[in-house]
Amino acid sequence: MKKIVSFFYCFLLMYSINAQRVCGSLSYLNKMGVPQYNQQELINASQNLFARDTFSNELITIPVVFHILYNNSSQNISNAQLQSQLKVLNEDYRRWNSDSSNTPHAFKPMAADCNIMFCLAQINPSGMPTTGIIRKYTNRASFAVDDAVKYSAAGGDDAWDSKKYLNIWVCNLSGGVLGYSTTPGMQADKDGVVIQYDAFGTVGNVRAQFNKGRTATHEVGHWLGLLHIWGDQKCGTDYVADTPSQSDYNSNCPSFPHVSDCSPNSNGDMFMNFMDYTNDACMNMFTYGQKNRMRSLFATNGIRNTFLKSYVCDSSLAMGASIPSDTLKATNNTELLNSNLTIYPNPVQSFFELAPKNGYEIIGKTIVIYNLSGKVVLKRAITNATEKINMLGVGPGIYFLKVLESDDNKMYKLVKI
Ligand SMILES: [Zn+2]
Secondary structure, three states: OHHHHHHHHHHHHHHHHHHOOOEOHHHHHHHHOOOOOOHHHHHHHHHHHHHOOOOOOOOEEEEEEEEEEEOOOOOOOOHHHHHHHHHHHHHHHHOOOHHHHHOOHHHHHHEOOOOEEEEEOOEOOOOOEOOOEEEEEOOOOOEOOOOHHHOHHHOOOOOOOOOOOEEEEEEOEOOOOOEEEOOOOOOHHHOOEEEEHHHOOOOOOOOOOOOOOHHHHHHHHHHOOOOOOOOOOOOOOOOOOOOOOOOOOOOOOOOOOEOOOOOOOOOEOOOOEOOOOOOHHHOOEOEHHHHHHHHHOOOOOOOOHHHHHOOOOOHHHOOOOOOOOOOOOOOOHHHHOOOOEEEEOOOEOOEEEEEEOOOOOOOOOEEEEEOOOOOEEEEEEOOOOOEEEEOOOOOOEEEEEEEOOOOOOOOEEEEEO
16 A cells, blocks of 8 residues: 555656646746846836847847756757757747647737747857867756756856857756746856756657747746746736736646636637746747847847857857957947058948058958858958958848958958948
């Protein structure tokens, strides 16, 4: 009998762990003494959205580094599993997910392509080539929601510069927690998300109910400033206008419509939103309001603005030296007075000339032109004392030019019209 009881206890425990999504973000922030989000700051940031130094709705690409902490081989998940997670993030944040067709008709007009994508880092913080995947044995059987996983000294792995990389730690979390995230603006060496290893990706070692990679989609949503859709209290708010008020979180997968006592209308809860607590297979959308909230962090002076200038996914730029902070920050006008180059004309219509001054030699050096996402749009060796550069194949916008192997290390802003 005792055996049967303990069997049942184990079964219930396993069942309860498996059945319910547990996001540790709120308890983590409470523990850290951080007000869940500084709402005023986020609202201000949303207003700044229109003062961005980038193009409206341009593609934002976020370089990712995976830190895999394993205590046994099943926790050391495969590259295929990691790639499957990256694919889900890209699909969900572009609304390319095949289950987007499951969004109820009533909510389809609110469902947004956030125009955010993720790439695996190809350059490490020392400027060396990397796969963007770190695997590390840990003698810890599990990690609590206490950030030990983020420090090598505590059995985890130190964060990479959180101004250029989204750090994703994958480990065995204790207490049935599937994941947790920092909120924008927290301490740089803690910045990122932590995900349970078997609630990660869609292939390999994944458990049912959480086998579609939505735990990471949800936690990255927190990392980008989103709150739970029910506002973490009865009929609370997530400060997003187009997510309907709902009484509480939803589990498993309700059928539409699921009306609760604070639903604004008969459409009820948006339980298929990535920021609810439903099963992976039940979630399929972010709203336009959530999209604006997330993208506002990339506005000028926004907390995540530096990601627009991170080029660490371009392996051709691995140069074996530290990556300067704010890599693609244009050199200011005062400093340009002492520069060794003249760019004329700028703005550029079709061609510009690169003319050295002060006896500076450019022949044999390489110039690189980046777009605002840090992607290289043009790279070539200079063969003439005064080089004429063709910009006809490049779309209108703001670009940055840098001369490699150069000691003045300036980043010239180019405008293509
Ligand atoms: Zn959450």
